[in-house]
Amino acid sequence: MSRHNPKAIPRRALRLLISAFCVIATFTVNLADGDDPPAPRMQLVTFTDVKSVSRTIESRVLLEAQDGGLLLEGRDGRLWNVTPKQLQKREATEDPFQPVSAEQFGEQLVREVAEFGIKTPTQVVVTRHFVVCSTAGRVYAEWCGSLFERLHDAFQSYWKDAGLELREPEFPLGAVVLKDRTEYAEFATKHDRADAAQAPGYFSEPTNRIILFDLTAGPNSTPVKTAGDVRRKLEASSFNVATMVHEATHQLAFNCGLHTRYTDNPRWLTEGMAMFFEVPDLDSRTGWKTIGRVNAPRLKDFRETVRGPREFLPLTDLIQSDMSFLNANQARAAYSESWALTFFLLKTRRDDAVGYLKSIQRKPRLIADSPDDRLREFQSTFGEIDTLERDWKKWIGRQGK
Ligand SMILES: [Zn+2]
Known part of the structure; x- marks a missing residue:
């Protein structure tokens, strides 16, 4: 294994579709045995981000480069690369690092959607592991939350049977569900970048969220009123539900410890896993019978x-x-x-x-x-x-x- 292969970094930057990652080409990593136990204390770090906005983040330091650059993890699970040039101030606190609560995270997502210029009212649905922030109405958001929870349980039990004990997600898992493709493209472009908007949905590895839109929305469609309405509309397009499940699988895989964010995960492996689980099972309320069947x-x-x-x-x-x-x-x-x-x-x-x-x-x-x-x-x-x-x-x- 070659530890220092700067040439390979741009390949990864492309893969993630995230501009912030490009700075890593100049990042000299100083690791002891390649291990990265997170710092137990919260740090307050102030830096200018890639859009030249000054931010102060409550975070833990995952990596510290020899030149003073940092890889930070915020309380919402978002990763930040901070180069020495961007770094303004760093303060250690006595407080232990703690993930944000689901309620606080929901409020944060609502603020972000509004800051990105989206005027449609947002609703937040909190489930055991997920925080769904949606402009697509409560019924659709609840339907998404329950689909993701069913997937979580099935995903965990598949790996347990396979002899791989995963962990529960440490952070509340954010899902931003926009009401239609136009809003989705607007949000995705500002949240990540323009090419992210081309996909029918995606998992953002740096921000740890999935970004989706209401697949039942058409030019002349009326808002769904019940979960049964959602199901009837989606049954007609199982490929669309597979997209949602696919992206949620990526998110679970990175948050339950199947993969680690920002390591060199071969793409065939991460995509292969998402496709292994993506076939929706809309028939059962609790199980997920399609796992392990031919896609x-x-x-x-x-x-x-x-x-x-x-x-x-x-x-x-x-x-x-x-x-x-x-x-x-x-x-x-x-x-x-x-x-x-x-x-x-x-x-x-x-x-x-x-x-x-x-x-x-x-x-x-x-x-x-x-x-x-x-x-x-x-x-x-x-x-x-x-x-x-x-x-x-x-x-x-x-x-x-
Ligand atoms: Zn994928």
């Missing part, structure tokens, strides 16, 4: 990739680099192959997959691996890549028949 739309995509005309990405390329996800001609193949690979590994090599996940989650933050490191690490768990690729294609070929 039919992804399998169809995979078959089309294998047969052409789409270009099939060799497994080595998918593991060594995340670039195919950013290339419009290759992204669809990259997603479908990542689903197929994750599905294959979890169904046929689950213990190895869990071991591999553990090794990735323990990686130091802000250090990118080289392509060779990635391949070596993958092969040390799953064996020689050509043999695996052959077995994988053969096995997937028998699925869904």
